[in-house]
Amino acid sequence: MQSKLPLVGTTIFTTMSALAAETGALNLSQGFPDFSPPMALLAALSDAANSSSQQYPPMIGLASLREAIAAQVERYRGVAVDDTTEVTVVPGATEGIFCAITASIGVGDEVIVPSFTFAATGNSVAMTGATPVFADIEPDHYCLDPEAVEAAITPRTRAVMPVHLYGHPAAVDRLKAICERHGLILIEDAAQAHAAALRDRPVATWGLAGSFSFYPTKNMTSGEGGMVVTADADLARRVRLLRNQGQDRRYENEIAGLNNRMTDLHAAIGRAQLRRLGEWTAARQSNAKVLDSHLQGVVIPAVAPGASHVYHQYTIRVPGHDRDRFQGELAKRGVGSGVYYPIPNHRLPAFARSEHLPVTETASRECLSLPVHPSLTEADLDFIVTTVNDVARAGA
Numbered sequence: 001m002q003s004k005l006p007l008v009g010t011t012i013f014t015t016m017s018a019l020a021a022e023t024g025a026l027n028l029s030q031g032f033p034d035f036s037p038p039m040a041l042l043a044a045l046s047d048a049a050n051s052s053s054q055q056y057p058p059m060i061g062l063a064s065l066r067e068a069i070a071a072q073v074e075r076y077r078g079v080a081v082d083d084t085t086e087v088t089v090v091p092g093a094t095e096g097i098f099c100a101i102t103a104s105i106g107v108g109d110e111v112i113v114p115s116f117t118f119a120a121t122g123n124s125v126a127m128t129g130a131t132p133v134f135a136d137i138e139p140d141h142y143c144l145d146p147e148a149v150e151a152a153i154t155p156r157t158r159a160v161m162p163v164h165l166y167g168h169p170a171a172v173d174r175l176k177a178i179c180e181r182h183g184l185i186l187i188e189d190a191a192q193a194h195a196a197a198l199r200d201r202p203v204a205t206w207g208l209a210g211s212f213s214f215y216p217t218k219n220m221t222s223g224e225g226g227m228v229v230t231a232d233a234d235l236a237r238r239v240r241l242l243r244n245q246g247q248d249r250r251y252e253n254e255i256a257g258l259n260n261r262m263t264d265l266h267a268a269i270g271r272a273q274l275r276r277l278g279e280w281t282a283a284r285q286s287n288a289k290v291l292d293s294h295l296q297g298v299v300i301p302a303v304a305p306g307a308s309h310v311y312h313q314y315t316i317r318v319p320g321h322d323r324d325r326f327q328g329e330l331a332k333r334g335v336g337s338g339v340y341y342p343i344p345n346h347r348l349p350a351f352a353r354s355e356h357l358p359v360t361e362t363a364s365r366e367c368l369s370l371p372v373h374p375s376l377t378e379a380d381l382d383f384i385v386t387t388v389n390d391v392a393r394a395g396a
């Protein structure tokens with residue numbers, strides 16, 4: 001049934017959004033990317049296409065997006081991104097993680113990851129030739145459980161990669177301590193967590209490297225895209241090489257690499273979106289506050305002490321209800337919602353592992369993500385609250 005909530009944003013990207021919606025990639029729980037005002041975006045694209053000194057602007061780099069990111073970090077966090085912190089933009093978080101893992105560990109090494117995440121997490125490990133080992137999550141925040149991680153360490157473990165799921169920071173302080181104790185690398189999958197932080201320290205800066213996604217449904221987008229952040233100069237260089245056919249200087253290829261470059265056109269979209277990330281994050285947080293204080297009969301998302309949650313998703317649990325029926329009832333009444341993720345990664349045919357991860361398996365049966373995106377109006381929020389509370393009361 002067609003949702004009664006407005007489809008937000010999208011002007012010149014209508015076609016892209018429609019295509020994405022057709023494949024189920026977008027729904028109301030995420031909102032459509034807000035590319036408005038279109039003239040600003042067009043101007044940014046036109047700038048990128050015309051201001052370059054090179055003949056083929058889409059083939060050159062990304063320095064402008066890196067600079068813009070550094071400026072935003074300085075503005076919002078009050079700290080400069082120093083020269084030792086590298087920001088390397090790539091075509092997606094998947095490629096970012098792939099490059100960071102390839103640059104730091106080898107074939108056959110084990111990387112401990114959550115199973116309760118998008119398959120890109122395990123995929124980007126598996127595609128390097130390393131083995132993803134799935135560990136359970138904490139029940140409150142759905143991120144890697146440090147105790148489960150410690151129990152999963154074997155002599156072949158080389159890295160731990162938490163996911164800051166739904167925009168909530170994983171327990172990276174405790175995971176970092178475990179990694180230090182066992183001589184392991186910490187790499188952060190921050191695909192869903194732009195501007196999230198733990199104890200005021202931004203995600204993706206706790207470990208050796210972190211990777212963000214700029215996919216259209218994320219808190220900011222570049223159309224497609226991502227970036228790797230690291231303060232390790234050697235790793236940064238290797239990531240840059242892997243991103244660009246193994247070459248630093250043209251035709252002097254040092255290692256085997258791929259074409260994992262982001263185009264300037266995507267970087268221009270990213271720059272335009274980045275300017276609004278602060279405002280959008282605040283809107284997500286304020287929407288979440290309204291939902292927190294008015295929803296009844298469902299489990300609202302918990303926030304760990306010291307965590308700054310950026311609500312890529314606002315995920316409730318509906319224990320005692322049949323989650324899929326609950327979702328169906330919401331849809332009938334006009335509220336779109338999403339299930340992230342109905343099949344834990346260790347149960348996917350791609351990985352097919354035999355371990356039992358009880359917290360993960362329960363979460364995948366009970367979780368439901370409600371709309372929280374920045375374009376919701378007060379009336380939308382009212383409507384969501386009333387509808388969810390009615391369904392919870394009526395039983396589903």
Ligand SMILES: Cc1ncc(COP(=O)(O)O)c(C=O)c1O
Binds near residue numbers: 118121226
């Ligand atoms: C947790 C997580 N990791 C990685 C990715 C991959 O990001 P991208 O689509 O930019 O490659 C996603 C994308 O949805 C994600 O949610």
